[in-house]
Amino acid sequence: MDFDRIAVVTGGSRGIGKAVARELVECGYQVILIARSMKNLEAAKEEFMRAYSLSGKNSPELLALDLLDEKKVTEAAEHIVSKYGRVDLLFNGAGISIPGTLEQDVETFDTLFAVNLRAPFLLMKAIIPLMVKQGGGRIINMASRNGKVAVSKLGGYSASKFGLMGLDESLYREFSSQGISITTVCPGWVNTDMAAGEGGSMPPEKMIQPEDIAKTVRWLLSMTPSVRVMDVLLECAGDVEKRASVELAKLYELRSRHREEFDSIIVDGSK
Template sequence: MNDYSNRVVIVTGAGSGMGRAMVHEFTSRNARVAAIDVNFERANETVAGLADPSRARAYRADVSDPASVQRAVDDIVAHFERIDLLCNNAGVLDGHAPAHETSIEEWNRVIAINLTGPFLMAKAVIPQMLKQEKGAIINTSSTSGFSAAGGGTAYTASKHGVIGLTRQLCFEYGAKGIRVNTICPGATATPLAMSSSPDMEAAIRSFPAQRWCRPEEIARLAAFLGGDDADFVHGSDYVMDGGWLTAARDPF
């Protein structure tokens, strides 16, 4: 079990779902955690709900806004004095609309949060990691990073882009001590996902695991990828989907 004593972890989208589960997981492993969310109250609720709230600190940041991201990262470095792991977990769904029905406003919103957000967060933390000569980044993609049908045009494009971003960052920074990997969840029991489509329950019955993934399971995978046990893991895309992709059929 990876121990995170004396390590600082940033989690975006920390106000609910997988992000909240990650904050709980990392603090349980003795990490100090910066819990970022666009909704400060939700981030603060996450911190307040910890067994030891002193291990984490809530921050408000809009990951799609360069100035907001940089302010948050500067504050985190000033307070914690280092950054060991960034978990780019913040994300949104689209309306499952086909391309000709997707507005440019919806396209820009989804790409800004799901793809530009991880880029901006990585851009802001990498200088600190380079000073330390070590760090790790975990980007959250999706099974929609490999196939269609899990979302609409904007969501699917954004999650494919996250995988490409991970691979390029790995290429650029792996030899400088920064590991970058991707987690690709399938149907995960978060408030956002469970309300996204009336067809989800039927879809879940069609793949091997036949259940929702629990956010805590994703958090444990993140804790493995971010720690020393995964020191040789670079540029990989870890699918945790209960066999969704293996089933090789469109569940919708």
């Protein structure tokens, strides 16, 4: 394999980021993987090298750093820009989820924002100008269904993901004319360590699989340059069905309490 396209993948050591990085290697990208644990990064690299018979030149570059650290993030971005001179794809996959809203202390709230929102901001700030110079590029950021619909007791996480959606939408509009395509991916539960920590009652096999996100990325990459996809919402079938039956039960309950008004609406609606 000889790679001429460069992809930066944060969170590339585990979960969604690793599945996406693997897909990108298969699509012919040279990947630069970012996460804190060098041990997990090395395991991912080893797996890709074996699966795709990669040679030294095309092997993934590993950058072990904490995205909480503004200086380290900026230095890593500068290193990538100067070493490779181009970035075709930036996948901001790293993220953390900490439950709570007003129960959270300010430090926790700030940590969520630093990893989930400030780090993608810093990487885009460094890499978008390079993409403009090279005539185009693609950015795919992991938000969440919680970035579109907030649930109770997850306000800090939701706020960081709503923030990322807003940042992405603004940049999507600003840079489209310069050949830059920005897509935000918003899944429900995905079967990873993160979901195992707080997946509630949903069994892992009923969740979205990391490979489903990797296939979403491959689908995005297959589009012609004339297409822009602002965001993609992926829901767990079980969640959709549960919500539908709750909504239906509420509707029946309401109907039994306000029979006459309900029936008059239905009669009026059928005219």
